[in-house]
Amino acid sequence: MTVGYTPAGKRIVKKASGRSKTEAKDKLKEIIRDYDDGLAIALVHYTVTDAVKYWLQHGLAGRSATTVKMYTTYADKHVIPAVGARKLRDLSVEDVDRWLASKTGELSPRSLKLIHGILNRSVKSAMRRDKVKRNVVDLCEIPDGREGRTSKALTLAQAGSIIALAEQANPRMRAYVVLSLLIGARTEELRALLWSHVVAFDEERKAWLPVTETGWENEQFAIYVWRSVRQKGDTKTVKSRRSLKLPRRCVEALRALREEQEKAGGKLSGTGALSSPP
Structure with a gap:
């Protein structure tokens, strides 16, 4: 037809x-x-x-x-x-x-x-x-x-034992393990973490600023989970892009890592936090 x-x-x-x-x-x-x-x-x-x-x-x-x-x-x-x-x-x-x-x-x-x-x-x-x-x-x-x-999920006692051992490890491994267990970020996201994405709330300026700019003498800290080591560098899904507040133990672990990196290579603002050193 x-x-x-x-x-x-x-x-x-x-x-x-x-x-x-x-x-x-x-x-x-x-x-x-x-x-x-x-x-x-x-x-x-x-x-x-x-x-x-x-x-x-x-x-x-x-x-x-x-x-x-x-x-x-x-x-x-x-x-x-x-x-x-x-x-x-x-x-x-x-x-x-x-x-x-x-x-x-x-x-x-x-x-x-x-x-x-x-x-x-x-x-x-x-x-x-x-x-x-x-x-x-x-x-x-x-x-x-x-x-x-x-399930292979850790019990509370097992997680506590791992954190106790991590406290005795080098600063990078300590920060990697402590953040992985305590804040809910994926390990692939933490390996892509930048210092510019570790932030603190500056009371004077009333804004969240990178710790490389505002320092560690603040009350509230967080990380921007915006990247990962996946194929394109993005998080697993769009909804996975998020900001996570940090407990004090995570802050101390990151601070120790930052101090070690500064001693080893000077100011490293903008470079990887938990990624392997070059």
């Missing part, structure tokens, strides 16, 4: 085929309706595998090689073998629910979230490229997986 003409005067023709005349007409009506509504016409032969492989190739820009390898492994082992042959336009909520349910005895809750996320992001990518009309994966609930490994 001719549905219009291009600016060059060429006909825009839509076709459909089926096992019977009625089936072909019904498909053609659906195509024409979508065209009139301004919707993209989903590709008949585009599969889940095509969508996942495209996302793995184009959707992970800026991620570390380790992260890309992890996503690829999960996709190759769990996503593509199970639902990869399914045509993307025919993928249903029931298909995804059954697939996730079949993995509950095999994978942990975290792994289930990972494989759901891989499929979800792949279909979203396909939607942006007009390969499919909607994302059924986004409508699915993630079931509980098998019980995961035993």
Whole structure:
């Protein structure tokens, strides 16, 4: 059926085929309706595998090689073998629910979230490229997986013992361990910490200023957690950019580190605080 003409005067023709005349007409009506509504016409032969492989190739820009390898492994082992042959336009909520349910005895809750996320992001990518009309994966609930490994979180007594040992270590390791345990910053964020991001509240100027400018004779201290040692230097997520107040023990550890660095190399304002020395 001719549905219009291009600016060059060429006909825009839509076709459909089926096992019977009625089936072909019904498909053609659906195509024409979508065209009139301004919707993209989903590709008949585009599969889940095509969508996942495209996302793995184009959707992970800026991620570390380790992260890309992890996503690829999960996709190759769990996503593509199970639902990869399914045509993307025919993928249903029931298909995804059954697939996730079949993995509950095999994978942990975290792994289930990972494989759901891989499929979800792949279909979203396909939607942006007009390969499919909607994302059924986004409508699915993630079931509980098998019980995961035993928690490796420290007990209060274990954390206290580690801090006691850290107090006897060199100033950089002492500050690294004490801040990691007491303020909730990720270790990858602390390794990227700059002295310009260690601040104190100056009572006279009523402002938060770097300790390199205002000194250590203040009551309140904080750090700006704005960087990390990840691939692009950013924190894990946008919401991870935050400011954290420092307890006195952390302040003393940072002060000792600062004094040691000044003795070793003079004024170091703006250089790394907890990163390894050059």
